[in-house]
Amino acid sequence: MKKSFLPLSILLFISINCLAQEQTRAELASQVPGQLTPSQNLNLDQYIQSPTGQLSPLQPGSLPAQDENAVYPFGFNLFNSGIESSRESGINPNYLVTTGDKISVQMWGAVNFAQVLTVDTQGNIFIPNVGPVEVGDIPAASLNQIVTNQVRRVYTKNVNIYINLLTATPVGLFVTGAVSKPGQYAGLSSDSVLHYLKRAGGIDPLRGSYRKIQVLRNDTLVKSYDLYEFLKLGKLSPFSFQDNDVLLVAEQGSVVNVEGTAKNPFSFELSADESSGIQLMNYALPFVEASHVAVSGIRDGNPVSVYLSISEFESFKIEDGDSVLFNNDIRPQVLSVSVSGSYLGPSFYAVTPDARLQDVLSLIEVNPEHAAIDSIYIKRKSVAEQQAELLSDSLYRLERSVLTAPASSEGEAAIRIQEAQLITQFIERAKEVEPLGKVVVTNNGVAANIRLEDGDEIVIPEKTDLIQISGEVLIPQAIVYREDAVLSDYISAVGGFTERANKSRVAIIHANGLVAFSETSNGSYWLGQGSSLELQPGDQVLVLPKVDNKILQAVKDITQIIFQIAVAANVATD
CATH class of the missing domain: 3.30.1950.10 (wza like domain)
Structure with missing residues (x-):
């Protein structure tokens, strides 16, 4: 008999009837900590500014910008290369014959x-x-x-x-102006201007011009260089230097700082005939996703700022000292949502920004004999980032409390040093943990029809008859699920606890992503029928390590972090 594969939304019709069941949704929110439910509409008119084009091009005030000293000039690394290769003969095919050769x-x-x-x-x-x-x-x-x-x-x-x-007749050039080490340098008449500039330590990045480099002979200008032509096009015209020529690097002209979504986020020196946004864009090369530009600077002695679209910025007049921030300010028209686990058909869907879980589930086909549709959960990037940030904050507080703990005697000081070493090792291991960003959306056969975010991954677990036992047990392994078995039976099946196990609380990670902790009662583990701690096929039992309160002072903080890692990454860290 041919099997029929149904859309996931039909299989979840009864359990995902959330839109019409406000009471059920409220119950679910109380059962699952941090559960997301559709939010009420908010009036955001007060937060929305006038659209671009309705404001005067220049507005009082300034935009926050990065410190100008942190923006390197375009071409700053031109003179940072390693050891130059030298020619033993001192002559290259392009060498120009000169007097004395x-x-x-x-x-x-x-x-x-x-x-x-x-x-x-x-x-x-x-x-x-x-x-x-x-x-x-x-x-x-x-x-x-x-x-x-x-x-x-x-x-x-x-x-x-x-x-x-x-x-070849050697020549001596005087390199001066805005260079790091002005002086006289020997070379060949055919050596490039870059050779002599590098001998002088390169152009001073804070005051030197990359666009106005002059060769003076008997106080007369005989050659000018614009290194932007070399940096962008590879053009460097040959020139035959003579003895006692002067290579002068002029002071910087008008400079504009570029940041944001651009291939070249540097400061650029503009020539006398360059003042429009399109000319700056030819150097900065904004990424294709850049949609708007924030410009801040000084006009008539007052700070001003403007926020323009890319097309408006092309004709905008930029001036010396301006800071230009290219920004991707176009809201995505679609959300990218992926599917993993037990499913049929595509693994990627593009949906509208207001799409909810139900909308995507209606597009997914599953085999009901293989897919655990009552244990669906979501992996969300924003949640993973928040979990990582919270974990980082906890580790920082732990490190600070240990390193600043006072000691009243030499013996106690030695203990504190030992503690600091152990905790530092623990912190380094904990920093390597990557949170999963799980969002629990199903519980007791009911699913919350939450709004989706870009990059969400809908996980449909595979049905299984196993329970994973890991952490501080003697033989971590998978055990076949038995309806009459309780937690202590599974712990005994893997050889029992290790000496370092925290027997007071054991983490139960359900297939739907929900993490709960068992409690001891009279020295044994009790999991009530129908409770959130009832073991089911596909669950993971994670025995966490115990912190030695005889040695470490920060037992409470470390224990809290261990539980935090167990929830965020489903691993035990010691």
């Missing part, structure tokens, strides 16, 4: 000539019977071909020619 000229065949010639002050070498040959500012890679062509005008046949640049 030594060139080997060899001719054989009908004419024999071998001599090392020096480039004169006019940029020429003189070859007998050929005359002066201009080689100044010729790349080293082209030198052989150019000289050969000149020689062949005189010796057309039976003469072989070989030209080689032997040495």
